[in-house]
Amino acid sequence: AQKITQTQPGMFVQEKEAVTLDCTYDTSDPSYGLFWYKQPSSGEMIFLIYQGSYDQQNATEGRYSLNFQKARKSANLVISASQLGDSAMYFCAMREEGTDSWGKLQFGAGTQVVVTP
Amino acid sequence: DAGVTQSPTHLIKTRGQQVTLRCSPISGHKSVSWYQQVLGQGPQFIFQYYEKEERGRGNFPDRFSARQFPNYSSELNVNALLLGDSALYLCASSARGGNSPLHFGNGTRLTVT
Numbered sequence: 649a650q651k652i653t654q655t656q657p658g659m660f661v662q663e664k665e666a667v668t669l670d671c672t673y674d675t676s677d678p679s680y681g682l683f684w685y686k687q688p689s690s691g692e693m694i695f696l697i698y699q700g701s702y703d704q705q706n707a708t709e710g711r712y713s714l715n716f717q718k719a720r721k722s723a724n725l726v727i728s729a730s731q732l733g734d735s736a737m738y739f740c741a742m743r744e745e746g747t748d749s750w751g752k753l754q755f756g757a758g759t760q761v762v763v764t765p
Numbered sequence: 766d767a768g769v770t771q772s773p774t775h776l777i778k779t780r781g782q783q784v785t786l787r788c789s790p791i792s793g794h795k796s797v798s799w800y801q802q803v804l805g806q807g808p809q810f811i812f813q814y815y816e817k818e819e820r821g822r823g824n825f826p827d828r829f830s831a832r833q834f835p836n837y838s839s840e841l842n843v844n845a846l847l848l849g850d851s852a853l854y855l856c857a858s859s860a861r862g863g864n865s866p867l868h869f870g871n872g873t874r875l876t877v878t
Contacts, residue, residue: 683867691874693808693857693869695866700864739807741807747821748821749820749821750796750859750865751797751813751814751821751867752798752810752821753867756807758807
């Protein structure tokens with residue numbers, strides 16, 4: 649069963665606008681972590697932001713913030729003031745802490761973001 | 766500090782051949798994970814190694830194997846290559862557990878013809 653769902657295959661956003669990328673997840677593990685990664689066309693995966701299941705506040709990192717709604721199992725990424733360099737594929741991923749394999753992330757299918765001038 | 770390094774960057778193999786991919790983690794990271802990313806999809810977990818021991822295995826056939834060396838570098842081996850093995854293979858290193866993110870290398874793009 650799909651554990652991470654990203655329903656937006658692609659989005660266009662104008663420079664300097666904000667954009668929200670949707671992510672819902674499914675787990676019965678009470679302890680888990682949620683990650684967002686950016687993958688430009690070059691292929692590298694760049695870590696953006698992390699939210700732990702017990703964190704009381706939404707995570708923020710510069711222009712990135714995570715809108716964490718635990719009851720809805722939702723972890724949407726908000727990118728403020730979009731820049732042309734933000735054009736990339738964005739992946740939501742989950743780590744379930746109940747396993748001993750912290751190197752295992754489950755990724756969604758990704759959302760392609762294109763920032764236009 | 767150097768990030769995660771992977772070699773080679775590109776590789777072309779023929780069906781039935783064997784391939785070895787290499788990865789060096791970030792200095793101080795003892796955990797290495799391998800992922801396969803088929804075009805248009807998210808990465809899929811293959812293996813995790815920590816302190817030279819396998820800590821996790823994804824849903825991949827036994828043709829896939831890996832190992833970790835005393836310096837924490839790692840190799841991924843794939844035997845009897847199939848066309849469907851064509852993908853970007855990503856290596857990631859991390860500190861242990863908690864909120865430690867995975868730091869990925871630039872990947873090895875494998876094409877099987």
